[in-house]
Amino acid sequence: MAGVTAGMALSVDEVAKHASKQDCWVIIHGKAYDVTEFMPEHPGGSAIIMKYAGRDATTAFDPIHPPNTLDEYLKKDKHKGTVDMVGVKVEEAELSPEDKVRQDRLQDKPPLAECLSLHDFETVARETMTQAAWAYYSSGSDDEITMRENHLAYQRMWFRPRVMRDVTNVDFSCKMLGTKVSIPIYITATALGKLGHPDGEKNLTWAAAKHDVIQMIPTLASYSFDDIRGAAVDSQTQWMQLYVNKDRAITEKIVKKAEAAGIKGLFITVDAPQLGRREKDMRMKFADTGSNVQQGDGSVDKSQGAARAISSFIDPGLSWKDIPWFKSITKMPLILKGVQCWEDAVMAAEAGCQGVVLSNHGGRQLDFARSGIEILVEVMDELNKRGLNTPKFEVYIDGGVRRAGDVLKAICLGAKGVGIGRPFLYAYSAYGVEGVNRALQLLKDEMEMNMRLIGARTIEELSPEMIDTSALRMRSVGGSDDRLFAQNYEGLRAREFAKPQPRSKL
């Protein structure tokens, strides 16, 4: 048949024959790939691949993945060769009526200057992003208790500001792993950046350069490492977030490439031996790919669940024993990202790591993991007790930050810096790089004001005494109210007008 001769292009008909779970090919940018074995390892699930089995998947693939992904991660023998695409109609990305409404709404979005806080970007993003992107970015694991707790925990920390200090000049620049930055904030790693905006993670690179902060490059970015590193200006410091591959050779290649490219810190994710279940995202995927109860093909099926678990992308076997090996292959500082109790922070310090990130993966992994800011208090206590709170060991936290006041609380309590993720995704999803720039500027404005108001001129002047942590563990739940009592109680009401009218909204 035409198209199977060696060296000659495959025909689309030939590819179309491989459209089953047992034998599945897809076409990406005019090349065919056999993804049969890969499917169960796909972090996004197998259903979405099966939707394009035997067909051109480029329009679905492009918005999320770096172009070279399959060339890099699939073995050579799975590369089935180029496909003769002449006459093949490119499948247009389907625009649902809902997405249409959403795109129109982009016209109505508030001018950037009227975004007054990080919250505002989230509001705009929520109304204008595709549902798939919103579901992926905004979701957390299980009941999303930890995801919310990450923010709410900051609300239990109160300031003890000092007055009558000359705060004419405030300077909140500081150093992180040796790099001078303008504010103790870094842009943390988040996956699939193109879901929100075509420039994806590069929006973050550009804004980081402009504002003199560090960007952490994610392993699961939509752009390739080279693209993101390439978007940086010469002097710009970037860090690398690492999912450790079961095949340590792949990991070694990634690490050495990063070091060679001038990356200044290696942040090894330790809170994700298995990717968390995020139900909002799963429901979205059902809506997207359809589901088939006869085949029992839900994403949480045993097969699939296990699949996710044994993904070679993320090795559940990663352990303390790997630390010496990492030290043997790189001189970059090693930081463990996802430490969640003081015991592991102490072990990291003793193992010779340069730091930890107290993090629960943005509430996307273990629900009811505690917030970084809560853990920070016990970690600093125990490091201090053991003499491990030294310049050689830096403690970072991430999760739930929305205000410079949140940052200030973390720094007062001993963090070197605070990672922010989702808010910047929302900022560029709504407004591109200018959104991120404004978000960072807002944080700096808030920071400058808050430094003055708390009575500190420099980062060094921030201290634990400036925070009242007495309500630290008062994580409240609610829900156990007396319904009959509440229903019978006729609450006091303000004196009403003859003709009340709804207030206009500010």
Added chain:
Amino acid sequence: MAGVTAGMALSVDEVAKHASKQDCWVIIHGKAYDVTEFMPEHPGGSAIIMKYAGRDATTAFDPIHPPNTLDEYLKKDKHKGTVDMVGVKVEEAELSPEDKVRQDRLQDKPPLAECLSLHDFETVARETMTQAAWAYYSSGSDDEITMRENHLAYQRMWFRPRVMRDVTNVDFSCKMLGTKVSIPIYITATALGKLGHPDGEKNLTWAAAKHDVIQMIPTLASYSFDDIRGAAVDSQTQWMQLYVNKDRAITEKIVKKAEAAGIKGLFITVDAPQLGRREKDMRMKFADTGSNVQQGDGSVDKSQGAARAISSFIDPGLSWKDIPWFKSITKMPLILKGVQCWEDAVMAAEAGCQGVVLSNHGGRQLDFARSGIEILVEVMDELNKRGLNTPKFEVYIDGGVRRAGDVLKAICLGAKGVGIGRPFLYAYSAYGVEGVNRALQLLKDEMEMNMRLIGARTIEELSPEMIDTSALRMRSVGGSDDRLFAQNYEGLRAREFAKPQPRSKL
């Protein structure tokens, strides 16, 4: 008159004469029974019996009771003989317009694969069950504070996960009373299983077999003990829940039959000397049977209330003095189900019981009883202090579990296993045995992930240090807000769009 000759069938007209509270017969499966004396002891109340006084009650009886119930529990002289049913129109179960809607809705129910958590089964069940079944299963006592607290208490327990442990292989199998099970969960006893699904408790038996967990057979099942035991596969372990009858001879018969049938544990209910008042269920029964204010015939009337109390089904006289007697009639392990403070757990251990279930009967008995998970902490403390936390004494808990994370918390804190009841009822009410299978699979998937995320490979590696119980007693109430202040406060609102539109729902 025809029909009263000894040995001959009774006529329906004859039966119809016995239709008063003072003289009440009913027909079940073509046999007449005199239930006059039994009525006040009927756990479901006397009103529902009176509705069928002098008539055929089979269609109302069958959906709830084992067929042989009356033969077993009524004395021989109350068996009035067979009834000539020729020409008698079988009373169709009335299908209310509402139930009609509900049955239609069954067509719209989500595919099973889209049930992502135990919560989803409850949602589907709530929308598709009959109101009577929903009211019976979902209700708790008084203000249902304890019923909700059972779940909410888990929300006050937070994880302290460990990282950098090789969690490639996790194994959460364990032993309960000597039986190896696949996960530290058992299916606890709940009454009236046929209310939700015609296969009733057998759904649970089948799923327990498939998933290698233990089912506890309830005394008040809709199927008979033989039916449920018969549904089990040979190797399958089952336990028996026991309401102790005032007539110890009946109890002895039940216990010996269970032991002979290979039951591996006897769980004596100790938290129900009297059946709790559940107002939702009572309201439902009013709707069902009508009520008559002139007669003062509410279920809580003195007569009826007392009736329930002195039901011979459940002996309020059960006491520690009965333990030696139980030990004398059976070799099965004795476990007290419904212990609610450490003092009684210690007494159970000292009395030679093999274990306790820390339980408040699913919030259906004493409102403001504390949750099992809260009691567990004090019980393990005191057992440890006294050297009673040994392999010979096992502590179980039940109530409020919805996630594998909840199970994990209980196991970390010292429980041997966790009983789950309502969620499985909802699962089969909505989807039959496949619902229970999927519910168990979801729990296993969550369990596997959570074990990895908490950093434990085996049940033995779970420990109290992995739980932060600092908010254990922060049972919150709320309700005392300042209404005028709240009403005057104009909350911050996100920046609004020119034309906001409601988001579609994930």
Added chain:
Amino acid sequence: MAGVTAGMALSVDEVAKHASKQDCWVIIHGKAYDVTEFMPEHPGGSAIIMKYAGRDATTAFDPIHPPNTLDEYLKKDKHKGTVDMVGVKVEEAELSPEDKVRQDRLQDKPPLAECLSLHDFETVARETMTQAAWAYYSSGSDDEITMRENHLAYQRMWFRPRVMRDVTNVDFSCKMLGTKVSIPIYITATALGKLGHPDGEKNLTWAAAKHDVIQMIPTLASYSFDDIRGAAVDSQTQWMQLYVNKDRAITEKIVKKAEAAGIKGLFITVDAPQLGRREKDMRMKFADTGSNVQQGDGSVDKSQGAARAISSFIDPGLSWKDIPWFKSITKMPLILKGVQCWEDAVMAAEAGCQGVVLSNHGGRQLDFARSGIEILVEVMDELNKRGLNTPKFEVYIDGGVRRAGDVLKAICLGAKGVGIGRPFLYAYSAYGVEGVNRALQLLKDEMEMNMRLIGARTIEELSPEMIDTSALRMRSVGGSDDRLFAQNYEGLRAREFAKPQPRSKL
């Protein structure tokens, strides 16, 4: 002119001349009274009197007051004599369209047998009482925080039930001030009983007799002391609540009359040196009497406020120095009603009182006074420390009780008895005496069950160890939530049906 001759009846025209604040007469049951001096002392405010200035006020007066009120409280020279009412049209009580609707609704009210808890009576009463009555009964002072706290405080107390005790027979009868009662509950004093039902306080007397509980007769009853005492059966114990009059001679007369009539306890109100402001009630009165901004005639005006304060009905000068005098005029046990901290409870015991009622006047006096149940804990502690917790000193509490479980908590913690007020008012407002009877029966049913479930056979077996008071002071407030965060968060939703329909209501 006709009508002014001594001994002759006054004409209505003559009375009509006295219709100003400076000179105000009213006609009650055909007699004229000069109430000019009395007006500022009227507990219900002067505005309502002015509405009837110079006119027949009988129809407004009768629903609230004992017929002989004015004869008793007004000096003889204010009795202006009989009025010739021939030809005078009796002013009909105006029935507002709203009250009309309300009366019609009485037809729709649920059958008494379907009232399953004290909450249900409140619901029915709320929908069927006049607005004036609802506003008066249901209101509390200031922001009604204390009024709600009275109930909510019980929600912070949890049970530690004991199991495996023979609870076949439970007996919760006990003694209060020497009187045997069937349950440790008494009917506490509340004012203006006829507002809710024409039989007013007599409903309570009759039900108390039937159920063998004690009624406390209020000073400000709608029926006279003689009427209420007269409604009692011979053997029936009643107590007397006393507002101490500035004129001690009046007080002495009242006390001696009570003792002579066989009253068994004198409860002196000590938490009301001035009547509290209840804004719901005040708004109602504005609606009722109209208000006049020009005259500045609001009830909180300085003049009026002060007036209330110096009302001779309630002497703000009452103090510890009065105790010996009380002891000199009566042998009845003296109990101080309204004690709110342990210091005063100790002083009462040391002053030779027979007891205290820990009460904040149903949340109608000082807002942010603590609940009786909270105070009880510290009071018992301190009495015990000082050896004052003896049979000669009894501690009662009232406020916020809705369930027998609440009663049980108080008794476990050391109270001798619990006063219940509003719920009984609601019960008879909705259903007359039968409502109160059923309310008491419901409490007894709940009590019997709860005694069994907590594992106590007698009142003596109830003990502090049965209550977990660890959340005692966790009075929560709420209201300080992060609005922008909450608004952006898209909560998890249960899986929805294609065609969801609202559930019917149980």
Added chain:
Amino acid sequence: MAGVTAGMALSVDEVAKHASKQDCWVIIHGKAYDVTEFMPEHPGGSAIIMKYAGRDATTAFDPIHPPNTLDEYLKKDKHKGTVDMVGVKVEEAELSPEDKVRQDRLQDKPPLAECLSLHDFETVARETMTQAAWAYYSSGSDDEITMRENHLAYQRMWFRPRVMRDVTNVDFSCKMLGTKVSIPIYITATALGKLGHPDGEKNLTWAAAKHDVIQMIPTLASYSFDDIRGAAVDSQTQWMQLYVNKDRAITEKIVKKAEAAGIKGLFITVDAPQLGRREKDMRMKFADTGSNVQQGDGSVDKSQGAARAISSFIDPGLSWKDIPWFKSITKMPLILKGVQCWEDAVMAAEAGCQGVVLSNHGGRQLDFARSGIEILVEVMDELNKRGLNTPKFEVYIDGGVRRAGDVLKAICLGAKGVGIGRPFLYAYSAYGVEGVNRALQLLKDEMEMNMRLIGARTIEELSPEMIDTSALRMRSVGGSDDRLFAQNYEGLRAREFAKPQPRSKL
């Protein structure tokens, strides 16, 4: 050209040429001013000035500023001379349709006598004020957590009232900085008083005189110091609130003028080295002046943010070193307003100040600053420990007070007096001076009652033992509820009527 001759009036055309950011003149009351340099320092932002660039700004200027503001604060060379306004049409203040509605609604407002608490004034003000005024008065910084906490903190303080004390006569007069006042309340300084009412701050002066309380005159008043001081009666004590100018000569002039005018206390604001961001107010200003995303001209822009920071009106360089200088230029008592932890209160006492105000600027500066009432407890503790709680050092607090009960709590805990701000603004915005008079009278009525009910005859008898502060730090947050659980739970509902109808509103 005509109009530029020295001494001659400018033409409006000439002024119109100066309408850019680089060269901006405005006309106020017929005089032209060059405000180019001033614009960035304008506390209200530059946008509003640019709206009137080159034009007559009088109608916008007058409602907020003292007439002589520009003459006082602008250097002489910026005074460009009088303008020939003949034939110039005065720009009418634009009345939006919404403001029209609002003004009509003033007709419907409740009679003053029906305002029963300070809450009621806020309700009326909210419905009747211009949106700009409401936004300015009612807003707080960031998420307004502190603004609300100021009030909510009082809700965590409970009374321990004493009974049986003769409270016939209560006297709550006291001394503040040597002045006898009728009640321990003062009217604290708030800016821009004319926004709410044409008589602005003078309303407060008049009411303060009538009610014998002290008014603190704000630096940023709408009326000039002379106007406000002039409105006072001879014997009337006033205090002065001071923003310290970078140019200490200006500050010295202000202070000396105040002292000469008989001001009795100098309250130096120490919590505002930079004016807080208040988003409601910012949104309002966007709506008012429009915004221009191209120019990036949002109020939080770097330029503008910095501008606010370096405003010479408020010197961020103010420090403890300035205290001796203040002592050298005035004999008035020096009080630091805005102290927020005990350390600074102690320093103030040691530095020879006569007092502090524990305040967070009404929640308008640093969000998550704690409430004054919470700080008060620790401040009094530490002052007592150090022997600094002497008659020579007085502690005041402000923020969140709405009831006399709040005042009572502060006084019990050791405050000398309590400042109230917003409620009085709302009172006069709604009802002019009579509103403030009634507000003060309501507070006195509440105070008199509460003194009686707590059992204190004089301010001296109020003591810390009368307050239960055990819930002091239980600042609750909420928000972390289990949504799926809550959604599935079918709450108990009161028994419903056949035909329920909404209750009318009291």
